[in-house]
Amino acid sequence: MSAPSDHAASCTLSFDALVSLLEKIFLRHGTSTEVARCLAENCAGAERDGAHSHGVFRIPGYVSTLNSGWVNGKAVPVVEDVASGFVAVDASNGFAQPALAAARPLLVAKARSAGIAVLAIRNSHHFAALWPDVEPFAYEGLVALSVVNSMTCVVPHGADRPLFGTNPIAFAAPRADGEPIVFDLATSAIAHGDVQIAARKGELLPPGMGVDSLGQPTRDPKAILEGGALLPFGGHKGSALSMMVELLAAALTGGNFSFEFDWHNHPGAKTPWTGQLLIVIDPSKTAGQNFAERSQELVRQMHGVGLRRLPGDRRHRERSKSNEHGITLDEQTLAQLRELAGI
Numbered sequence: 001m002s003a004p005s006d007h008a009a010s011c012t013l014s015f016d017a018l019v020s021l022l023e024k025i026f027l028r029h030g031t032s033t034e035v036a037r038c039l040a041e042n043c044a045g046a047e048r049d050g051a052h053s054h055g056v057f058r059i060p061g062y063v064s065t066l067n068s069g070w071v072n073g074k075a076v077p078v079v080e081d082v083a084s085g086f087v088a089v090d091a092s093n094g095f096a097q098p099a100l101a102a103a104r105p106l107l108v109a110k111a112r113s114a115g116i117a118v119l120a121i122r123n124s125h126h127f128a129a130l131w132p133d134v135e136p137f138a139y140e141g142l143v144a145l146s147v148v149n150s151m152t153c154v155v156p157h158g159a160d161r162p163l164f165g166t167n168p169i170a171f172a173a174p175r176a177d178g179e180p181i182v183f184d185l186a187t188s189a190i191a192h193g194d195v196q197i198a199a200r201k202g203e204l205l206p207p208g209m210g211v212d213s214l215g216q217p218t219r220d221p222k223a224i225l226e227g228g229a230l231l232p233f234g235g236h237k238g239s240a241l242s243m244m245v246e247l248l249a250a251a252l253t254g255g256n257f258s259f260e261f262d263w264h265n266h267p268g269a270k271t272p273w274t275g276q277l278l279i280v281i282d283p284s285k286t287a288g289q290n291f292a293e294r295s296q297e298l299v300r301q302m303h304g305v306g307l308r309r310l311p312g313d314r315r316h317r318e319r320s321k322s323n324e325h326g327i328t329l330d331e332q333t334l335a336q337l338r339e340l341a342g343i
């Protein structure tokens, strides 16, 4: 799939039209109708919000993975009611998003009754942005935190060779006036998807993102992708967070660490076979003042000291633009999607 370009001829389509196109692609490549809908909405949502590293750019990777037999596109997740504040799901070697969808009602009920609940997803594949997994909880007045590990491509701070994944952390919290506060960030200096996009565009990366196959710093995305590796963001601090993600998303859930799965017998496989953890908190159960008012006050104070952009602001601007004018894709990308959909 070509990377978004400012110069290519483009066309626009509605969110629903994009979901329906992506749904056809997933169905044509062996998913169930439920999985197709779930992944299509997730991927179209990322594209709508300008999260291009995890929008339609990912579709060929989904397709080649499904074709390789690495993931079960028809997997039925098995939800386990483990304890008062704990839900587990065996994603049955399927995608993580349908597993979350299956466990969501029980997770929310537990969070509302106990004040906090944990969801441990294992045996799952996450190939998407993480914010769609947490943002909906904040729209329901809940606070949510999620972590997912991926595939070995990040050198732990102070080490010689890669071990960690790009391991994102996403957080969402409601506020009284405005969109929820949401951030979603890879614990690597740059997401793997953005390195791939830079490589396709022939662009250099900023310094400090990765190393080549000899462990030497490089700005060449191809050198990173072909035998090189990424660095954690913020040196030892990002490295510690990435280690935490491995522990929470894999050790705690029963999923694989980023270095534990071997996809070499499945040429074309791209989706990490790991785990994911979500923590959901009902702030109405805390002894403090109204949470949404307090988070609004924090935002007010941040704006008061000159802050112009909150995490999530850019996405919401892109979302509004897409909702008003449609989602813009270049013609080549749309043609590729139609071909994959068989239309």
Ligand SMILES: NC(=O)C1=CN([C@@H]2O[C@H](COP(=O)(O)OP(=O)(O)OC[C@H]3O[C@@H](n4cnc5c(N)ncnc54)[C@H](OP(=O)(O)O)[C@@H]3O)[C@@H](O)[C@H]2O)C=CC1
Residues within 6 Å of the ligand: 051, 053, 054, 126, 127, 128, 129, 130, 131, 148, 149, 150, 166, 167, 168, 169, 170, 182, 183, 184, 185, 186, 187, 190, 191, 192, 193, 194, 272, 309, 310, 311, 312, 313, 314, 315, 316
């Ligand atoms: N499934 C997987 O295994 C993996 C998925 N990913 C996904 O890749 C995506 C990209 O990650 P990453 O490249 O780290 O994200 P970015 O560095 O682009 O953004 C990280 C966060 O910071 C915010 N932000 C960015 N710039 C500013 C700014 N100047 N001021 C205030 N806030 C800012 C963003 O908000 P905004 O969105 O509004 O710009 C976002 O919430 C994520 O969605 C992540 O989940 C990454 C690794 C692995």
Ligand SMILES: O=C(O)C1=NCCCC1
Residues within 6 Å of the ligand: 053, 126, 127, 128, 150, 151, 166, 186, 190, 191, 192, 193, 194, 271, 272
């Ligand atoms: O961009 C990334 O980094 C990743 N995205 C999807 C899963 C693999 C890592």
